[in-house]
Amino acid sequence: MDDQDLVARLEQFLRARLPGEHALRVVRLERSTEGFSQETFSFDVETATERRGFVLKREPLAGLLEPYDLAPEFRVLHALSSDPLPSPPTPWFERDPRVLERPFYVMERLPGDVPVPAPGPDGAGPFDDAERAALAPEVVAALARLHSIDWRAAGLDFLGDPGRGRACAARELQRWDARIAASGMIVEPPLAEALAWLRSHVPSTDAITLVHGDYRLGNFLVTRRPGHARLTGVLDWEMVHLGDPLEDVAWCISPLWRGGTSFASGLLDPEEFVVRWEAATGQPSDPERLHFYGVLAIVKMAAIMLTGLRAFRDGRSRDLRMAIFDHQLPYLYLLFGALRGWIGGF
Amino acid sequence: MQLAIETLLDGVMQTLREAVLPAVQGRFARGQLFAVLDVLQNLRDRVEPKVALDEAEAVSAGDALARAVQVLGPAGASLADALARAPTSPPAARVAALRAALCQAYTLLDGLPEDVAAPARRTLGEHLSAQAMRDVAILKPSLLQEISKG
Numbered sequence: 428m429d430d431q432d433l434v435a436r437l438e439q440f441l442r443a444r445l446p447g448e449h450a451l452r453v454v455r456l457e458r459s460t461e462g463f464s465q466e467t468f469s470f471d472v473e474t475a476t477e478r479r480g481f482v483l484k485r486e487p488l489a490g491l492l493e494p495y496d497l498a499p500e501f502r503v504l505h506a507l508s509s510d511p512l513p514s515p516p517t518p519w520f521e522r523d524p525r526v527l528e529r530p531f532y533v534m535e536r537l538p539g540d541v542p543v544p545a546p547g548p549d550g551a552g553p554f555d556d557a558e559r560a561a562l563a564p565e566v567v568a569a570l571a572r573l574h575s576i577d578w579r580a581a582g583l584d585f586l587g588d589p590g591r592g593r594a595c596a597a598r599e600l601q602r603w604d605a606r607i608a609a610s611g612m613i614v615e616p617p618l619a620e621a622l623a624w625l626r627s628h629v630p631s632t633d634a635i636t637l638v639h640g641d642y643r644l645g646n647f648l649v650t651r652r653p654g655h656a657r658l659t660g661v662l663d664w665e666m667v668h669l670g671d672p673l674e675d676v677a678w679c680i681s682p683l684w685r686g687g688t689s690f691a692s693g694l695l696d697p698e699e700f701v702v703r704w705e706a707a708t709g710q711p712s713d714p715e716r717l718h719f720y721g722v723l724a725i726v727k728m729a730a731i732m733l734t735g736l737r738a739f740r741d742g743r744s745r746d747l748r749m750a751i752f753d754h755q756l757p758y759l760y761l762l763f764g765a766l767r768g769w770i771g772g773f
Numbered sequence: 774m775q776l777a778i779e780t781l782l783d784g785v786m787q788t789l790r791e792a793v794l795p796a797v798q799g800r801f802a803r804g805q806l807f808a809v810l811d812v813l814q815n816l817r818d819r820v821e822p823k824v825a826l827d828e829a830e831a832v833s834a835g836d837a838l839a840r841a842v843q844v845l846g847p848a849g850a851s852l853a854d855a856l857a858r859a860p861t862s863p864p865a866a867r868v869a870a871l872r873a874a875l876c877q878a879y880t881l882l883d884g885l886p887e888d889v890a891a892p893a894r895r896t897l898g899e900h901l902s903a904q905a906m907r908d909v910a911i912l913k914p915s916l917l918q919e920i921s922k923g
Contacts, residue, residue, distance in 0.1 A: 545918040612775050613869075617901055619876035623883045736775050745788040748920060753776050755915070757908035764905055769898030 428528060430456055433468070437483070440526055441472060441533075444519055448474050469536060480536030482515065486529040489743035491735045492665055498522070499586060500664045501532040503637075506581045512572045513537070513648075513660050537648055537660035544645040546687020553644065553686045553693045558656035563694040564703070565658040566647060570679065571707030573661075574636040574672040583637060586669045591633045595671050596719060600625050603723065603730045610733040612740075617760040618729050621722055621767060630716040632671045640666025642675045643684040644692035673712055676704055677720030682762050683728055718766075725762050732756055774822070782817045786810055826911070827864035830904055834871040835859070837900035841878060841893040848885055849893070852878050875900075 428436075434453045442449055452473045459467035459482075466485040471478050486495045497520065504517035517534035521527070542553035554562060578584065589595040604622060607614060614622070641663050648660030678684075679692050680700050686693035691700040701712050735749035764770025776784075789810055797803050838856045842849040855877055859870035878897060882890040 543918050543921040545915065545921065547918060613872070614876060616872055616875035616879070616897075617905065620879045620897075620901065623879040627883050733775070739784055740776055740780055742784070742787075745784060745792060747785060747788050750776065750781055750784055751915075751917075751920070753774050753781070754912055756775070757905060757912060760901075760905045761909060764898075764902055769894075770902040770905060 433527070434470075436527055437470070440519075440521065445472075445474075450475060454478075481533050482536045483531055483533050485527060485531035487744075488529075489738040489741075491731045491738075491749070493734060493738065495665075497530050497532055497665075500667060502585065503583060503664055503667050504532070504534060506583060507576070510572075510576065510581075512569055512576070513658055514664070515660055515662070539648040539650040539657075539659040541646070541648055541662065542644060542686070542693070544643065544684045544686045544693070550687055552688035552690065554656065557654040558651060559690070559694050562647075562649065562656040562658060563700075566679075566692065566694055567700065567703045567707055569658060569661055570639075570642055570675060571704060573639055573642070574675070574708055574710075576637050578637045578669060581637075583669070586637075586667070588635060588669055591631075591635070593629045593631045595632050595635060596629045596716075596723075599668075599670055599674060600629060600723060600726075603727050606730040607726075607733055610730070610737045612733040612737055615756075615760070617763045618726065620769070621726055621763050624767060625719065625722055625726065628715075628719055630713070630719045632673075632713075632716060634672060634710060635669055636672045638668050638670040638672060638674050639664060640668055640675070641678070643679045643681070644686050644694070645684065647692070671716065671720065672708070672710070673716050674720045674723070676701060676712060677717055678724045678727075681721060681724040682765070683724060722763070722766050725759055725766065729756065729759050732759070778820050778822065779817055782813055786813050789813075822865065824864050826907070827868045829907060831864055831867045831871060833900050833903055834868070834875060837896050838871065838874055838878065840896040844892040844896065845885075845889065848889060849881070852881060 434456055437453045437456075438451060441451055441453070445451060454471050454473050456468055456470040459469060466487050468483045468485070469480070470483065471480050484497065486497055487493075501517060501520040504514055505520070507514045508516040508518070515534040515537050517532055520530070520532040522530045524530075544553070546552060576583075578586070589598040607618070607622075639661065642661065646661060646663040647658055648662055650657050650659050680697040681691075684692045689696070691697040694700070695703075701717065705712050732752035732755060735744070735746075736752050738744040739746070739749040761770065789806060794803065794806055797806055835856070838852065842853045842856060845852065852874065855870075855874035859874060860866045875897060878893070882893055882897075
């Protein structure tokens with residue numbers, strides 16, 4: 428399906444959902460280069476009276492989180508559409524392959540850009556001091572808001588309550604362990620060491636909340652003007668689930684997302700991030716649980732990379748960004764070493 | 774590395790042909806891209822991983838496993854078997870077998886009392902650390918930001 432065909436099909440789909448807008452046009456369709464996982468298209472809808480921006484996410488044929496199911500992600504975004512949390516209002520989901528060949532959903536486009544979680548050519552991080560000062564409280568507050576959502580009242584129990592005690596962490600570990608096994612790629616010794624340690628250190632928790640699963644620099648939509656920045660959206664909900672909120676905290680402060688700085692998600696000192704999250708939620712953060720999820724964060728990243736490498740190796744994806752994971756894995760192994768203590772001076 | 778060099782080059786060439794070339798308009802740039810494809814398809818069957826890298830890893834891993842077997846005593850019998858079964862050549866096959874033995878070692882250590890396992894963990898950790906440094910030392914600076922922004 429070329430872009431022209433996509434536009435025509437999209438116009439037909441939207442005319443059926445926007446009553447009275449028989450003359451609407453889809454313009455400025457553009458494929459995003461940022462997302463690694465789903466196919467993402469940005470476009471405007473032009474009617475007789477206005478022009479509105481939308482984003483379409485379509486299930487890919489292959490990718491980092493295969494097999495895909497967009498329905499849970501859509502149901503969460505749809506349920507949160509009127510929540511103060513800055514998530515994109517998401518009105519439509521379509522599973523019928525006759526429309527765009529694969530399932531997709533459409534959400535409103537929020538203002539802002541997504542700072543990339545990598546240092547710039549000059550080695551600098553993504554934000555200056557003033558931007559960090561403005562943005563950090565908003566990122567912590569949004570995460571605390573996310574963790575305070577009454578997921579039962581919001582109708583999100585379909586995500587599956589993992590249960591209290593060790594079951595919660597055990598389910599997450601099992602989920603990622605299974606992804607690694609499903610990739611069929613070789614488990615190298617640093618990953619094997621981390622998995623063995625995680626299996627024998629599964630922590631217990633009674634705090635079950637909505638967990639974004641990918642809350643970090645790279646999924647924050649930000650508007651900037653000189654000396655200021657504002658969080659306008661939290662994106663990429665494909666790993667959303669019910670679980671331990673410390674999983675999100677550990678992921679967000681992980682060395683994976685420092686963007687060339689020493690700051691959690693390029694924003695603030697990791698310990699300070701945790702303290703502020705505790706203050707915002709009123710929940711203490713158990714250091715042992717946090718450490719477990721810190722190691723699990725690197726395992727998750729390894730699982731994602733191995734899945735991408737498998738898709739590339741099998742010719743199911745020709746996205747060369749997946750091929751470069753082969754050169755990123757050794758850096759993950761350094762992080763394993765630092766977190767697990769078999770490497771020093773990091 | 775998880776991908777064989779041939780697999781990597783085949784994938785690069787296919788992406789260049791199917792996704793990049795159609796989007797390149799300038800005649801000079803298209804010509805240069807065809808030249809890249811010409812280079813890659815002729816390079817494909819002339820390159821192989823450096824044997825010295827596998828040899829260095831094999832020596833380091835073999836020594837670490839041997840020391841672990843020694844400090845574990847009878848508890849390390851299965852590890853001793855795995856070490857003994859590892860082929861001595863070619864280096865890539867030996868490395869693959871020793872990596873598998875290291876993975877097996879961590880599962881084994883997890884089932885042992887920590888005072889028994891700790892000395893073996895230390896010796897294996899020294900190898901992991903040295904190997905991680907060797908692996909990273911040959912990597913070039915990442916172009917991740919440029920790749921993400923396009």
